[in-house]
Each structure stands twice: as structure tokens, then as C-alpha cells.
Amino acid sequence: MKPPLFDYASPETIADAVSALSSNPGAMVLAGGQSLxxxxxxxxxxxSVLVDLQRIPGLDTISIDDGVIRVGAMVRHRDLELDDAVNAVHPLIREVMAHVAHVPIRNRGTVVGSLCHADAAAEMPLLLVLTDGAVKAVGPKGERIIAARDLFQFHMTTTRDADEIVTEAHFPVPGTGAGLAFDEFARRHGDYAIAAIGALIEKNGDGTVSRAALAACGIGDRPTRLAASEAALTGTRLDDADLEAAVRAARDEITAPDDMHATNAYRKHLTGALIKRVVAAAAARAK
Amino acid sequence: MTQRVANVPVNAVSPDPTATVRLHVNGEEVERTVSVRMLLSDFLRHELGLTGTHVGCEHGVCGACTVMIDGRAGRSCLTLAVQANGHEIRTVESLAGPEGDLHPVQEAFKDCHALQCGYCTPGMIMNVVSHLEADGDLDLTDEGIRDMLSGNLCRCTGYLNIVSAVRRAAELTEQSHTEQAGG
Known part of the structure; x- marks a missing residue:
């Protein structure tokens, strides 16, 4: 249970970090290290080489402007969780964070690291997908923005190139009046979710749903939006029949095979129960 | 039976790269040249002889190796010694006074019989100390304390006495703050 041999690089600029990655096939980025x-x-x-980002100045900042929360690559989960300015504009972040491992892990693990690790059952990727967030990646050819919907390819696989470094995550601030909620089922608190649902509901003046966003993790090979369920809810008053329709519309998205934690049938059951619970909670918060 | 020798390619460029690290451990500056793949837990135990930090699962699940890194609890088995370069580490050895007088959290664990074999105890205690020293209110309901301890596994006690000990530790800490403020 000791790490294999590797070379260690501790660059002080992004450019040096990118060059260490691009000149060493098999090099990997180290931030908090709680998954790697x-x-x-x-x-x-x-x-082959671990490129430690911690000595690069400026990566540990959180800023909120133009309706986007920008989270630097060395921002620990715990820092984002406890940031009162973030909580004031996007309280779901703190709620979701309570499900991410345990405090000692959140003290060290980084938000961007979790997004890049891209575990198919992890909570922060779900949150990025739910709110149409993005990441900023810097590579030898310059920087680019990768939208959440294009980032997650497969369990532990993203569209980040091997010589790119994700320097920021962008979490859009939800619109005023939007109601957001999240819940998950895990056998033990802090474990990865067997199934988790996040919802964002916006309502018209007459109480009908003007916009519904639903995201899930733990149920397939990546965090995913439940587009058919979103369509089933939009324009409704979220009556029982509408929620049932949303649950039915999600069934095809639950592709995870039977594993040691749960069968596919059980994940379908959990997802249905969570959709109803989380949509109701989000709707109650929508103004 | 013949066994084929495994031919595993080793990725590293040099045989076992080393680095010189300088850390503040329990208030003292230490400098060592170690393998870059040495875990902080092994650094504390084997380089510094601080065997109070225990090694359990070595993948971040059991919490036995929890120490304080820059004032916050963290897993020393999920931290490389090179990552801790320039940082401040506190281990369980830092808690008791020079005369052996116990830290309030240690006192509470003793009073409440919150340990049996003691293997998980240093990690439990460092995690609890980190929570007690953090800003903000602590949730001292049973549920809140269990949440606080959720990253530390104990296979002996069934946790009941540990939950009591955390509450007791919070009381003792509160008392000592009040006394300090009053005196």
C-alpha cells in the first residue's frame, strides 16, 4: 500500500506545469491527492511524473462575478463549503458538500480535482452538470472553456487532454427565484452515492414550471442530465401524475449494471424515489 | 512449478527520486531527504519516530493516520511528505503537556472510556481537536458528533463512549476558555 516510483515536479507557474505534463507522457496532475x-x-x-500544483500562486482563490462562482484548482472542498459569500448566492453547494466524503478528506481534497477525477457517482460533477457549469483548461495550445455537458465522458474519464490543466471550475449562480435541492442514497454517510439527484426548478407567476433541470449520478457511466424527465415536468404544476411521468422518463438513463452495492432494478427504484423527493424540495424553494 | 519473472516496466525516470523537505512538526522545524513517494504517515513514523500516528488502511478510509496539516485534520496516508514541504504538521504527540498532563480531548477520552485497543484513538483525537479548534459552532447532537466522527473507524467500542467523550471534550474546552476569559 505504498505509491509506485515516480518523479516529482513542483512548478511555480502554470506554463511550467503544462510543459512538465506535455514533455512527460504518463505525467499526472496532483492537487489535494485525496483520490489520486x-x-x-x-x-x-x-x-511517470507527479506535477504538484500547490506552489503555483493564485490557484487557491474563489471569486464571484458576472453571475459565476470561479473556483481555482487548489481550492479545497472545505474552503468552498465554508465560504459565506458563496453560500449566500448558491446555498446548494454547502448542502451537496455535506455528502462529499468526510471533513478531513474535504480539508485536503479539491473541488477541481474531484471534477477531473470524474467518478461517475461523485456529487460535485453532478452539481456542475445540473447548473450548466464549465471548467477552464490550460494546455500547450492555450486555454479553452469546456462545458460540463462536454467534460464528462465516462467513469473517471473527461475530455481534458493529458497535457491540459484545469485551472478553474465555473459554477453559475442560480437565478433569483430558482429552487434547488439535492439528495442521495449511500449505504454509509460520506460514501459515493448509489444514486443521487439534483434538481433546479423555476416557476411562472401562475405556479407552472417554467424551467426544470434534473441531474443524476451513480446510475450510469457519468453524471448526466435527465432531459426526458425535465421535459416531462416543464409546464406542469408538479402534480403526482407529472412526477410519475418524470420518473418513468428517467428509466432508460439508469444504465449502471448490477454491482456489489445495488442491482440495476434497485437503482431504478431509488432514482424514482429521489426524483419525487428532490423535485418537491426544489419546487418548495422556488419563488 | 516454475514461475515467470514479472517484467513490470517502471515508469520513473530515475530509480527512486528523492527530495529534501522541511516541515514544522509539533512546533519544531525538521529537514530530511526522503523518497518523493514517501507518505507523510511513514515520514512521521520512520523518519521522526513519531509512532503515535497510526497506519491502518493506507487509502483514506479508516482515519487512524489523521494528523493536523496547517491546523486542519487530514489523512497523513493520503499526503506525500513532499506535499507537506513547508507546511505545519501536528500529531497526537503535541497534545499532552511536558509533565504528561493530558489535553482536554485526551482527558475526555480517558474519562468516558472512549477507547479499548486504542489503535484508532490518535486519529479520532486529532480529528476532534481540529473540529474543536475550528471557527464556528459545533453540532453537539448525537447525529452531529457521529457526522464529525464518520471518517474515523473504531472496531472495538461501538462508538457510544466516543460520542460521549466528544461532548465531554467540548464541555472541558468551553470551561477552560471561560476560565481563561475570567482569569
């Missing part, structure tokens, strides 16, 4: 170091201890990951 255990993977290395298990010998599941064996980087």
Missing part, C-alpha cells in the same frame, strides 16, 4: 494518492497506494495509478 489512494489510487497510487493501490497501484491503480502509476504516473
Amino acid at each position: 494518492v489512494p489510487a497510487m497506494n493501490f497501484r491503480l495509478a502509476s504516473p
Whole structure:
């Protein structure tokens, strides 16, 4: 249970970090290390060079402007969770964070690291997908913005190139009046979700749903939007029949095979129950 | 039976790269040249002889190796010694006074019989100390305390006495703050 051999680089600029990545095939980025170091201890990951981002100035900042919360690559989960300015404009972040592992892990693990690790059952990728967020990636060819819907490809696989560094995550601030909620089922608190649902509901003046966003994780090979369920809810008053329709519309999205944690049928059951619960909670918060 | 020698390619450029790290550990500056793949838990135990930090699962699940990194609880088995370069580490050895007088959290664990074999105890205690020293109100309901302890596994006690000990530790800490403020 010790990491395999690797070379260690501790660059002080993004440019040096990118060049360390692009000149060393098999190099990997190290931020908080709360997913990568255990993977290395298990010998599941064996980087040629570890490029540690912690000495690069400016990566540990959180800013809110133009309706976007920008989270730097070295911002720890706990820092974002406890940031009162963030909580004032996007309270769902703190709620979701309570489900991310445990405080000692959140003290070290980074938000951007979690997004790049892209576990199909992880909460922060779900949140980015739910709110149409994005990440900023810097590589040898310059920087680009990758939308959440284009970022997550497969379990632990993103469209980030191997020589790119994600320097920021962008979480859009929800519109005033939007109601957001999240819930998950896990066997033990802090574990990855067996199934999790996030919802964003906006209502018209007459009480009908003007916009519904639903995202899920743990139920397939990546965090995903439940587009058919969103369509089933839009324009309705969220009566029982509408919620049932949304649950039925999600069934095809639940593709995770039976595993040691749950069967596919059980995940379908959980997803249905969570959709009803979370949509109701989000609707109650919508103004 | 013949066994084929495994031919596993080793990725590293040099055989076992080393780096010189300088850390503040329990108030003292230490400098060592170590393998870059050395975990902080092994650094504390093998380089500094601070064997109070225990090693359990070595993948971040059990919490036995929890220490304080820059004032906040963290897993020393999920932190490389090179990552801790320049940072401040506190281990369980920092808690008791020079005469052996116990820290309030240690006192509470003793009073409440919150340990049996003691293997998980240093990690539990460092996590609790980190929570007690953090800003903001603590949730001292059973549920809140169990949430606080959720990243530390104990296989002996069934947790009931540990939950009591955390509440007691919070009381003792509060008392000592009041006394300090009054005196």
C-alpha cells in the first residue's frame, strides 16, 4: 500500500506545469491527492511524473462575478463549503458538500480535482452538470472553456487532454427565484452515492414550471442530465401524475449494471424515489 | 512449478527520486531527504519516530493516520511528505503537556472510556481537536458528533463512549476558555 516510483515536479507557474505534463507522457496532475494518492497506494495509478500544483500562486482563490462562482484548482472542498459569500448566492453547494466524503478528506481534497477525477457517482460533477457549469483548461495550445455537458465522458474519464490543466471550475449562480435541492442514497454517510439527484426548478407567476433541470449520478457511466424527465415536468404544476411521468422518463438513463452495492432494478427504484423527493424540495424553494 | 519473472516496466525516470523537505512538526522545524513517494504517515513514523500516528488502511478510509496539516485534520496516508514541504504538521504527540498532563480531548477520552485497543484513538483525537479548534459552532447532537466522527473507524467500542467523550471534550474546552476569559 505504498505509491509506485515516480518523479516529482513542483512548478511555480502554470506554463511550467503544462510543459512538465506535455514533455512527460504518463505525467499526472496532483492537487489535494485525496483520490489520486489512494489510487497510487493501490497501484491503480502509476504516473511517470507527479506535477504538484500547490506552489503555483493564485490557484487557491474563489471569486464571484458576472453571475459565476470561479473556483481555482487548489481550492479545497472545505474552503468552498465554508465560504459565506458563496453560500449566500448558491446555498446548494454547502448542502451537496455535506455528502462529499468526510471533513478531513474535504480539508485536503479539491473541488477541481474531484471534477477531473470524474467518478461517475461523485456529487460535485453532478452539481456542475445540473447548473450548466464549465471548467477552464490550460494546455500547450492555450486555454479553452469546456462545458460540463462536454467534460464528462465516462467513469473517471473527461475530455481534458493529458497535457491540459484545469485551472478553474465555473459554477453559475442560480437565478433569483430558482429552487434547488439535492439528495442521495449511500449505504454509509460520506460514501459515493448509489444514486443521487439534483434538481433546479423555476416557476411562472401562475405556479407552472417554467424551467426544470434534473441531474443524476451513480446510475450510469457519468453524471448526466435527465432531459426526458425535465421535459416531462416543464409546464406542469408538479402534480403526482407529472412526477410519475418524470420518473418513468428517467428509466432508460439508469444504465449502471448490477454491482456489489445495488442491482440495476434497485437503482431504478431509488432514482424514482429521489426524483419525487428532490423535485418537491426544489419546487418548495422556488419563488 | 516454475514461475515467470514479472517484467513490470517502471515508469520513473530515475530509480527512486528523492527530495529534501522541511516541515514544522509539533512546533519544531525538521529537514530530511526522503523518497518523493514517501507518505507523510511513514515520514512521521520512520523518519521522526513519531509512532503515535497510526497506519491502518493506507487509502483514506479508516482515519487512524489523521494528523493536523496547517491546523486542519487530514489523512497523513493520503499526503506525500513532499506535499507537506513547508507546511505545519501536528500529531497526537503535541497534545499532552511536558509533565504528561493530558489535553482536554485526551482527558475526555480517558474519562468516558472512549477507547479499548486504542489503535484508532490518535486519529479520532486529532480529528476532534481540529473540529474543536475550528471557527464556528459545533453540532453537539448525537447525529452531529457521529457526522464529525464518520471518517474515523473504531472496531472495538461501538462508538457510544466516543460520542460521549466528544461532548465531554467540548464541555472541558468551553470551561477552560471561560476560565481563561475570567482569569
